Amino acid sequence: MKIVVQVKLLPEAGQAAALHATLRTVNEAACWVSGVAFELGVPREYELRKHTYAELKARGLGAQVAQHVIKKARDAYAALRANIRAGNVGKPASKRRVKAESKPITFRPGAAQPYDDRCLSWQYDARTVSVWTTVGRLKGVPFVCSAGALKMLRMHRKGESDLIERDGAFYLAAVCDVPEGQQYEPGGFIGVDLGIANIATTSTGYRAAGRGLNRHRKRQLDLRKKLQAKGTNSAKRLLKKRSRKEARHAANVNHIVSKAIVTTAERTGSGIALEDLTGVRSRVRLRKDQRAPLHSWGFLQLGRYIEYKAKRAGVPLVYVDPAYTSQQCSECGHIDRRNRLSQALFACRPCGARMHADDNASHNIGRKGESVWIAGRESRAPVTP
Structure with a gap:
């Protein structure tokens, strides 16, 4: 069973700048790969790699990172195709579906970038990570998490970890392969x-x-309406600060x-x-x-x-x-x-x-x-x- 554990990175100013630049570079490259895939009719990943790998290397991406960028772009189209089959983007010829199918998929500058064990290593005792960036490998980047999350990482972390930038902070979402419990015969x-x-x-x-959750949502909705109507810079800063508070x-x-x-x-x-x-x-x-x-x-x-x-x-x-x-x-x-x-x-x-x-x-x-x-x-x- 796959469980995702998220930890927060605490990079120094220079390290934060390197991580910021890396995410911009890899997502810009992913947008380019997506455009190539769209022009070629979204070929298989192996075929797409032949058309894009050399250019990604020329842009300064490492071999393993270039593979992940190609796979990320290809997986995005696979997800879109699955959503179309499930009817999640509207009926055929609907405005939403036509819009989704008529242009290449794009990636946000701070969108998550997958890292495997060749590009990212964990030091649990020191609570640090070593991560690849476009300016070289950063060593000793500290992270913080709960004691339970650290125990989960030690015992069950396996596979890729995603580097995420959110509101100027950096996070790692690590995949943990946790064994399922022995299922019993239920009495009812x-x-x-x-x-x-x-x-x-x-x-x-x-x-x-x-009642409590619905009241919380109503308060958040009313506050968002007031701040959006006000439209000042301080109101916009407060809106950004309170984003995702309701979801959390x-x-x-x-x-x-x-x-x-x-x-x-x-x-x-x-x-x-x-x-x-x-x-x-x-x-x-x-x-x-x-x-x-x-x-x-x-x-x-x-x-x-x-x-x-x-x-x-x-x-x-x-x-x-x-x-x-x-x-x-x-x-x-x-x-x-x-x-x-x-x-x-x-x-x-x-x-x-x-x-x-x-x-x-x-x-x-x-x-x-x-x-x-x-x-x-x-x-x-x-x-x-």
């Missing part, structure tokens, strides 16, 4: 209903209210919620059932004032956090079809959209069961999770002679 499944009013509600009674806060909340859900499942010997909400934003039609909460809903991030934590702990996890989980009664199984009286209240018309709507949905999801697990499990019946 905990259904997890994801939402906006309540971030997550489980069939065990745990409910992570979304939301990610922290999702980490807390996912950890609570996985810990409960591990302690009770249960599995976890999640809704497959792929494409929910394109299916739902809402009023204009409801669109911002829907599009800032971090259900995908929360699901990924639950998934990788479950793998590390060996907790079985399945995805289920979310259809009718909010309309079906978890007591008698009757399905009727009128059962959902409000966002919070569920009342079954035939049997009279009354409960919180999210609790009802979580029980339905848990039951579906058991069915999916049983259907996907190998048969243990003896072979017929």
Whole structure:
């Protein structure tokens, strides 16, 4: 299982200038390679290398770095093609899709650049790195991280690390190959209903209210509007300073919620059932004032956090079809959209069961999770002679 650990570099002024210049050079070269690939109809990486490698070497890039630049440009087109197939850039002939297909991919001056062990080495005891730059190899560049992150790097770092520049600071995102936990046979499944009013509600009674996060997002949105309307230099500096603050806060909340859900499942010997909400934003039609909460809903991030934590702990996890989980009664199984009286209240018309709507949905999801697990499990019946 791949986990990314991010550390912050603390370079001196000269080292920072070298890293800054290196990222500008390699991303300018990547833009040139992307243009060549676009003109040639995006050939295979080996074919693209024949047309670009000599020029990259002439620009002062090392052999290994030149290979990474070519691969980065080629991978960008592979990602674009995958997004087109998945429908993430619009329908055929749509304005967004035509724009994406009609010009070469470009890279930001500070975009991430991959480094392998030939271009980057780690000294964990000294907490320093040695990294290749266009002005030579920088040795003894210090980095800082948590004790847990350092332990993860020591034990499991394997593969490439990305050099990133963000707001004048430099970071390394290192890939760690962590072994998955031994998966056990679950005694049942905990259904997890994801939402906006309540971030997550489980069939065990745990409910992570979304009120605090939604208020935080509303405050950040109002503040951004005021600063953007003001338009002064100080307002622009404050906007830049506060950028990504909301995203960091939301990610922290999702980490807390996912950890609570996985810990409960591990302690009770249960599995976890999640809704497959792929494409929910394109299916739902809402009023204009409801669109911002829907599009800032971090259900995908929360699901990924639950998934990788479950793998590390060996907790079985399945995805289920979310259809009718909010309309079906978890007591008698009757399905009727009128059962959902409000966002919070569920009342079954035939049997009279009354409960919180999210609790009802979580029980339905848990039951579906058991069915999916049983259907996907190998048969243990003896072979017929």
